[in-house]
Amino acid sequence: MEDLLPLPETGEMNFKLDDNSVFQVYETSESAELDTPILNIPTIREFYMDLDAVLTVSSDGPSKSFAFRRLQYLEGKFNLYILLNEYQEMADTKAVPHRDFYNVRKVDTHVHHSACMNQKHLLRFIKSKMKKCPDEVVLFRDGKHLTLREVFESINLTAYDLSIDTLDMH
Numbered sequence: 001m002e003d004l005l006p007l008p009e010t011g012e013m014n015f016k017l018d019d020n021s022v023f024q025v026y027e028t029s030e031s032a033e034l035d036t037p038i039l040n041i042p043t044i045r046e047f048y049m050d051l052d053a054v055l056t057v058s059s060d061g062p063s064k065s066f067a068f069r070r071l072q073y074l075e076g077k078f079n080l081y082i083l084l085n086e087y088q089e090m091a092d093t094k095a096v097p098h099r100d101f102y103n104v105r106k107v108d109t110h111v112h113h114s115a116c117m118n119q120k121h122l123l124r125f126i127k128s129k130m131k132k133c134p135d136e137v138v139l140f141r142d143g144k145h146l147t148l149r150e151v152f153e154s155i156n157l158t159a160y161d162l163s164i165d166t167l168d169m170h
Helices: 029-033 044-058 061-094 119-132 148-154
Strands: 014-017 023-026 137-141 144-147
Touching: 014 029, 023 029, 044 061, 119 148, 137 148, 144 148
Parallel strands: none
Antiparallel strands: 014 023, 137 144
């Protein structure tokens, strides 16, 4: 306990576990009684509905085309900036005192591509699972556990209909 001293004093804020097993924080005991937390945390269902909306927009053809062209435009602008300001950037970098390996801002781009599935492998895996384990529970949606067969039926697909194009992978 000595590491934690001085301990904070008791404040007016309260917290309690709600029906979704999420701790909600309330400013006062009155707001706890009225069930008005400081932040409104979305339910898992709301999260998945929002995720579905984002995925729908991101898989839209015209949106993809627009985003691709915008990225090409921005890459061109960046390359022009590098072309015009390369020497100044280099001089500014070298002018920083105490410059060493540990003070450099780093981005971890370490990705194991050998551990990833390509489109063909994923398609083959899904088809084999559909043939071997169609009654395996794979999803909990709208208060129901769905098997792999029920998921395919809900999207009106069979293992035969599934192709790389229907997976919509790039």
